[in-house]
Amino acid sequence: MEQLTQKQQAKLKRRMNILEKKFADDPTKADQEVLDEVKQIQLLLTQLNRVEELIAEDISVPRNTPITNNLTEEWYRAIFLEWLSTHTSALKNIKTSKSAIYTFALHFFVDNIVLNPKNAALKYEQLVDKLNRLNERDADLKKINFELADIRSILSFLNAMQFEVNTLPVEGSARQLTPGAFGQLRTEVNQNSDLGQAMQTYKKQRQGDLTKKQTRQTQHNMEW
Structure with missing residues (x-):
């Protein structure tokens, strides 16, 4: 015991x-x-x-508990x-x-x-309510998840547009995105490409900085 x-x-x-x-x-x-x-x-x-x-x-008290x-x-x-x-x-x-x-x-x-x-x-009623809500999707959480998905789509679009702009000539009338180009936009980053590897390096560095930030002294700046 x-x-x-x-x-x-x-x-x-x-x-x-x-x-x-x-x-x-x-x-x-x-x-x-x-x-x-x-x-x-x-x-x-x-x-x-x-x-x-x-x-x-x-x-x-007797050890046996009658049921x-x-x-x-x-x-x-x-x-x-x-x-x-x-x-x-x-x-x-x-x-x-x-x-x-x-x-x-x-x-x-x-x-x-x-x-x-x-x-x-x-209280008993609060406990029962908490257990009942375990299987219910919180309305606010559902809204947040929807907004996060929307943000991801916007960021993906902006990155795709930036990628396409970088493939255009530096000068001249050809340096513009035509409606025909939108049908060929790439929406995902190739993890094996230079851009994909650069993003993975940044994510690791970002995670490391966030970890260090929790323990760093106020004079140790790591921000831009």
């Missing part, structure tokens, strides 16, 4: 350290959601410190068994007895709800 408690405490403390480092330079940037998560982590750590005491108080065997419970058990038949790794080869299902459900709920700072403070 002590090892299990220490494991969960270490997990929560790692999350706390991440949040503390993220807002160490300017704590005012932490929004209410972050503050609530920190508060919940502190509460969970306090509860974990008391878990041995809670077990000691509960030691007199009512009626049609409703059998219906839920049948549905659960059907789910397990397509999620064979869930019980990790434990026999699908009633006690095994109860243990799985208890562990799953504690690990993912009770000990998750982002879920533990939710």
Whole structure:
């Protein structure tokens, strides 16, 4: 039991350290959601410190937990068994007895709800709503994805136009894009071409600069 408690405490403390480092330079940037998560982590750590005491108080309770065997419970058990038949790794080869299902459900709920700072403070109705929204496409996210696709198309068009302009003569009446040229525009970059390789080099450099920017000192400028 002590090892299990220490494991969960270490997990929560790692999350706390991440949040503390993220807002160490300017704590005012932490929004209410972050503050609530920190508060919940502190509460969970306090509860974990008391878990041995809670077990000691509960030691007199019989170890066997009776489960009512009626049609409703059998219906839920049948549905659960059907789910397990397509999620064979869930019980990790434990026999699908009633006690095994109860243990799985208890562990799953504690690990993912009770000990998750982002879920533990939710009211029951809020938790159900959160789970229901997992399969729904957020309207704002859908709009953002649509706009990103539009931006990509515009950038692709501009790059294609620039590529075509570079193939035109430097001077003279031939230096213009005619309607006939639009039907032959290339919309993708050949990764093996000089332009494609230059773009890959830039992307790697860009990623490296973004990583360095997170740890650089204010006097180390890397911008244009």
